[in-house]
Amino acid sequence: MKILVTGKGGREHALLTALAESPARPRLFCWPGSDAIFEIAERTRARDLPSLIGYMLEEEIDLCVAGEESLLVQDQGLANLCEAAGIPCWGPFKESAQLEASKEFAKQFLVRHGIPTAGYVAVETIAEARAAVTAVPVVLKFDGLAAGKGVAVCGTLAEAEAFMEAVLEKRQFGPGRMVVEECLEGPELSVFCSLVDDQYQILTPARDYKRARDGDEGPNTGGMGAVASPELVSAEVMAEVERRIVQPTVAGLQRDGLRYRGFLYFGLMLTAEGPKVIEYNCRFGDPECEAVMPLFGGDLARYLERAAQGDLQPELLEPRPGWSVCVILASAGYPETSRSGDVIRGLAAVDGVRVYHCGTRRNAAGEFESAGGRVLAVVAQAATLAEAREKVYAEAAKVDFPGSQRRGDIATLHFS
Numbered sequence: 001m002k003i004l005v006t007g008k009g010g011r012e013h014a015l016l017t018a019l020a021e022s023p024a025r026p027r028l029f030c031w032p033g034s035d036a037i038f039e040i041a042e043r044t045r046a047r048d049l050p051s052l053i054g055y056m057l058e059e060e061i062d063l064c065v066a067g068e069e070s071l072l073v074q075d076q077g078l079a080n081l082c083e084a085a086g087i088p089c090w091g092p093f094k095e096s097a098q099l100e101a102s103k104e105f106a107k108q109f110l111v112r113h114g115i116p117t118a119g120y121v122a123v124e125t126i127a128e129a130r131a132a133v134t135a136v137p138v139v140l141k142f143d144g145l146a147a148g149k150g151v152a153v154c155g156t157l158a159e160a161e162a163f164m165e166a167v168l169e170k171r172q173f174g175p176g177r178m179v180v181e182e183c184l185e186g187p188e189l190s191v192f193c194s195l196v197d198d199q200y201q202i203l204t205p206a207r208d209y210k211r212a213r214d215g216d217e218g219p220n221t222g223g224m225g226a227v228a229s230p231e232l233v234s235a236e237v238m239a240e241v242e243r244r245i246v247q248p249t250v251a252g253l254q255r256d257g258l259r260y261r262g263f264l265y266f267g268l269m270l271t272a273e274g275p276k277v278i279e280y281n282c283r284f285g286d287p288e289c290e291a292v293m294p295l296f297g298g299d300l301a302r303y304l305e306r307a308a309q310g311d312l313q314p315e316l317l318e319p320r321p322g323w324s325v326c327v328i329l330a331s332a333g334y335p336e337t338s339r340s341g342d343v344i345r346g347l348a349a350v351d352g353v354r355v356y357h358c359g360t361r362r363n364a365a366g367e368f369e370s371a372g373g374r375v376l377a378v379v380a381q382a383a384t385l386a387e388a389r390e391k392v393y394a395e396a397a398k399v400d401f402p403g404s405q406r407r408g409d410i411a412t413l414h415f416s
Helices: 010-020 049-059 078-085 103-112 126-132 157-168 235-255 288-295 300-308 385-396
Strands: 002-007 027-032 063-066 120-123 138-142 151-154 178-182 188-196 199-202 206-208 211-213 217-220 225-228 261-271 274-281 296-298 317-319 323-330 340-343 354-357 360-362 368-371 374-382
Touching: 002 010, 002 049, 002 300, 010 027, 010 288, 010 300, 010 354, 010 374, 027 049, 049 078, 063 078, 063 300, 103 120, 103 178, 103 274, 120 126, 126 157, 126 178, 138 157, 151 157, 151 217, 157 178, 188 235, 188 288, 188 300, 199 235, 206 288, 225 288, 235 261, 235 274, 288 296, 288 323, 288 354, 288 374, 296 300, 323 385, 374 385
Parallel strands: 002 027, 002 063
Antiparallel strands: 120 178, 138 151, 138 178, 188 199, 188 206, 188 261, 206 225, 211 217, 225 323, 261 274, 296 317, 323 374, 340 368, 354 374, 360 368
C-alpha cells in the first residue's frame, strides 16, 4: 500500500508516524514535507497541486491523506482532483471544506440546521464592524483561512479596533469579510470525528491551549499545547455533544448535499447552556493531533484506506486508555513573528516521549534548527494526568534553542 500525506508540520509528522507504525506497513510519501518527515516518508517531485495529482498517478498512490487545510480549497480542491483521477482521498471535497474555509459559511450552516453556536453578524467594511461591536469581550474572525491566526478574542475596544483595522483596512490576511461574534464562556473542548458520508466515529477528545503565555494570557497562537484522554470529559457530556452537535452536523451535510469523507474537527465551548460550536475544521487539529495519535493502536493505514473508499470500520482503530500531554516549543517572537536558524540542542537526550517536528530543517552541518513559529511538539503518555504532565515537562526541559518559549501550565487549566 502506498499512502501520500499532504502537509509539512507537526500534525503531519504525527499522522505519518502513526501510519508508519500500522501493521499494514505502507510505503509513505509526503508533500511538501520536511527534513524530519523525510526520515520516515519519501519525497515527491511535485511543484504544485496539479503536478501532485500527476505524481500520485505515476507512483500509483493508493491513498491521499489531507493533513493541512489549504489544498482542500485551492484551485479545484485536492479531494475533487483526486476523485477525477481515481485516487481515494481522506479529506472532504472543496464544497464541504467551506465549513472551515469560510467562517460565514459555517455560521450559516449552523443556524440553518439548529446547531448551538454563538450569535453573530458578518460585516464587509470597518464602519459596519464598528457598528456591530457594541460590547466587549467580543470575538472577531476573518472569514477565510489564516493559518490559525485569523481570530481575535478582544477584551477591550482598543483591541477590537486594532484587529478590525488589520483585517478590513490593512488586509493582513487578504481580501475577505469578517464575522463579529458573541464571546462564549466556559472550558473549550476539541472533538474529532471520522466522517464517511452518513457514518461517523467519534475519536478521543482533546483540549488545546491557544494563548501564548501561562494563565491563558497573551495573544492567540496556532496552539501552544494540548491534552487528550478518553477521561477528559464525562460520558454524559460526550453523549450531549453527539446528540446536539455531531448528529445534526452529519445530517445537515447530507441534507445540503455536501459530500464528506475525512476528519471533522468540532471546536466547542462547554457553556452553562450546554455545548456550542465555536468553529469547524475540515482536518485534524494541530497540536491536538500530536496528543491524540499516540492514544490509538490498531491499523490506521487500513482504517483510512477503507474509510476513503466509503467503508468506515471502527474496529480497525484501538483506543488506548490514559492521558497524553503535548507541549509546544516555539521560536523567539512567536506568534507576532518567528525566528529561524536557531540550532536545536538536546534532542538526542530525550527518552520515553515522542517529538514531532512542527517547523524545523537541517542546516549545512546536519543539525536541526528552527524554521517556523512552532518548532517542536514534545508529547508524553501515562496512566494519569499528573504522570503525563511530569513526564512531558521533564523531557521537554532537555531540549532548547536560542529564544525558545513554552508554556508551563499545559493540561492544568480547567481541571479540578
